[in-house]
Amino acid sequence: MSSRHPALRLFLRRLQQRSILNEEEQAAILSIKGRQAEIEPHRDIIRPGELTDFSCLIVSGFAARFGQLDNGHRQITAIHIAGDMCDLYSLMLPKVEWALQALSARLAILKVAHRDLLDLVHAYPGIAEAFWRDCVADGSITSQWVVNIGRRDARMRTAHLFCEIGVRMERAGLGRRTAFPLSAVQTQLADALGMTPVHMNRIIRGLRRDNLLIIQGRDVQVPDWDRLAAAGSFDGGYLAMDESWRLS
Amino acid sequence: MSSRHPALRLFLRRLQQRSILNEEEQAAILSIKGRQAEIEPHRDIIRPGELTDFSCLIVSGFAARFGQLDNGHRQITAIHIAGDMCDLYSLMLPKVEWALQALSARLAILKVAHRDLLDLVHAYPGIAEAFWRDCVADGSITSQWVVNIGRRDARMRTAHLFCEIGVRMERAGLGRRTAFPLSAVQTQLADALGMTPVHMNRIIRGLRRDNLLIIQGRDVQVPDWDRLAAAGSFDGGYLAMDESWRLS
DNA sequence: CGGAGTCTTGATCCCGTTCAAGCAGCGTGG
DNA sequence: CCACGCTGCTTGAACGGGATCAAGACTCCG
Structure with missing residues (x-):
């Protein structure tokens, strides 16, 4: 209690x-x-x-x-x-x-x-x-996942997911979008993105090689937010987290 | 008015x-x-x-x-x-x-x-x-779509979608799950399932060849519901449409 | 030191995409 | 009446992204 x-x-x-x-x-x-x-x-x-x-x-x-x-x-x-x-x-x-x-x-x-x-x-x-509103926002995120998995290739998908988590962590006060903790293994990210662990690994390696992501243990860093957002064509509007909602 | x-x-x-x-x-x-x-x-x-x-x-x-x-x-x-x-x-x-x-x-x-x-x-x-509850049910369906697109192959996905629409039409009183109108062209079904129109066509042809679906113009018929449901490993629980919800 | 879990890499295969073309139905207009 | 253009369905051939199979490397921990 x-x-x-x-x-x-x-x-x-x-x-x-x-x-x-x-x-x-x-x-x-x-x-x-x-x-x-x-x-x-x-x-x-x-x-x-x-x-x-x-x-x-x-x-x-x-x-x-x-x-x-x-x-x-x-x-x-x-x-x-x-x-x-x-x-x-x-x-x-x-x-x-x-x-x-x-x-x-x-x-x-x-x-x-x-x-x-x-x-x-x-x-x-x-x-x-x-x-009720939070349940609807949750549904909006799920809809975005459908788009992500249905119509983006593996690299975009992955970049998009990291952007989403970054923004949500930042807004929750748990880090910055460019530096936040994330304790999930690659197999789980693969399960989130509808791909195999092997391919997930290759994609993440690629993103790190291109300096879009730096992952050390449980910590994720984003050297250049704009480039990562572009790689995932990320637009956070669907998260319903800016102030424009505040109308009853 | x-x-x-x-x-x-x-x-x-x-x-x-x-x-x-x-x-x-x-x-x-x-x-x-x-x-x-x-x-x-x-x-x-x-x-x-x-x-x-x-x-x-x-x-x-x-x-x-x-x-x-x-x-x-x-x-x-x-x-x-x-x-x-x-x-x-x-x-x-x-x-x-x-x-x-x-x-x-x-x-x-x-x-x-x-x-x-x-x-x-x-x-x-x-x-x-x-x-509120209906919004949540909508979200549950969207979650199922994520699973469908993320982890099922084209044939299962397609069968699953037809099952879902069939059940929803039946429950809405707009047909039976084994016979209902559906006015959507293949390109749109492809957009719903995250695939290309060409492949959508081949999959649907396959389902018709195997007598899982009969499509004539705007009408869909399902000769054997159980086989279609099995082909899509469909379980309608996520639709939240049976009576077990009726507890306040 | 051994074992489990995770990350990494290579080789091969195949499902679904892409490109391209033909066909059928159907409303429109000469 | 047929020619046409449009939209949707169908089919073929070739390509490629991601899956699959397999094995090695690293790390943590008992």
């Missing part, structure tokens, strides 16, 4: 980038109660087919939403960073269809009961709208 | 498949006012970058959400059928990032002012939740 958990500040900050919340609503968000848990890598937080009664706020680390195929292949459909309430949608559709899994070692989450979230939603219309 | 428009009945039916609405809320949905319009094919209903103040309820025909790339390539990220309020998400993020376009000739829509929808949302919490 914890109140005013640091992750709640991140979460509130996230919501406020897209929605306006009054004092009372802000306080209500910050007083959300949850149970913290550490998740080991490759361990499912949520298994598809289950009926859930909680959502997961990421405290630190990375998590991903997985789709799984009969033949054992997996496809990541979303990557979540600290401050994301990564399965907020399960509040509306508690029978989840997607596995949620730690991307990296050292994933810490805060499990928040649906009951508590629903109470918030019913008591504060502004919070309901903010949650 | 119209009230109790037939499309509103479809829309209400859609909402009620996922959410519980009381009498008053049902009546409120049915009394939504809108301006009907006929859209020509290849004409944008909504252009990306615009600020919208209305949403589109499809009366008849098909519409699609498009992502566009610098090189002119397009990727469809969602297909909408009659009864879909196809850009409900713009209610929360009025600055749209996606083009919305007629997929077929003979698309009729009902333009509904955001103002009216927001009034409904504020007056009836049940409607707000139903709208």
Whole structure:
């Protein structure tokens, strides 16, 4: 049990980038109660087919939403960073269809009961709208992934993903878009981009050779943002994170 | 101006498949006012970058959400059928990032002012939740598309898409999953599945040769549903259309 | 020191693209 | 009535991006 958990500040900050919340609503968000848990890598937080009664706020680390195929292949459909309430949608559709899994070692989450979230939603219309809006933004990102995987070649795809993560990390206050931590192995990036680990490796090597990316252990650096953005023809509008949203 | 428009009945039916609405809320949905319009094919209903103040309820025909790339390539990220309020998400993020376009000739829509929808949302919490839930379901479908395009080969992908459309048409009361109208040309299906029109043609020919699909003009028939579903390893759970959702 | 996981590299193969052309249906206009 | 042009469907041939198979190298850790 914890109140005013640091992750709640991140979460509130996230919501406020897209929605306006009054004092009372802000306080209500910050007083959300949850149970913290550490998740080991490759361990499912949520298994598809289950009926859930909680959502997961990421405290630190990375998590991903997985789709799984009969033949054992997996496809990541979303990557979540600290401050994301990564399965907020399960509040509306508690029978989840997607596995949620730690991307990296050292994933810490805060499990928040649906009951508590629903109470918030019913008591504060502004919070309901903010949650709804965040679910829509999540969908916008997923749509962009469809475009990315469907119509861009491997190199563009990869550059685009690094741009997206960079911008999201920066806006979350977890780094700069040109320098941020990313603890995901190449196999997982491949699963996110719909390609094989071998090819993922070659593409990343290429990006490093061309000095578009510098990757050292868990740290990513972008020497020249504009060139990387051009290589991925990245336009962050779909992230719905600039101020133009702030109209009720 | 119209009230109790037939499309509103479809829309209400859609909402009620996922959410519980009381009498008053049902009546409120049915009394939504809108301006009907006929859209020509290849004409944008909504252009990306615009600020919208209305949403589109499809009366008849098909519409699609498009992502566009610098090189002119397009990727469809969602297909909408009659009864879909196809850009409900713009209610929360009025600055749209996606083009919305007629997929077929003979698309009729009902333009509904955001103002009216927001009034409904504020007056009836049940409607707000139903709208929110539908946005989440839309996101679930988009996630499935990521899996489909990212990890399935062309034949599976195609079979999967036909299964999805079949089930959605059936649930909307617009046909049976084994026999439904679909007015989309092969080029557009290719844009939805991230492939070239030429290859799309070959795959469809293959499915017809194997008697998995019968396509005559605008009508699709599925001689053996189970075989088609197997060919696409289709499991409709992600559509969130069975009754298990009906818990508030 | 051995083993597991990750990164790296090479060789070969194939699914899907690309380029190109022919064909069928259909509305339009001479 | 046929010629035409347009749009969508179909087919062939050749190419290439990414997959697949296989093995070696590095790092971390027990």
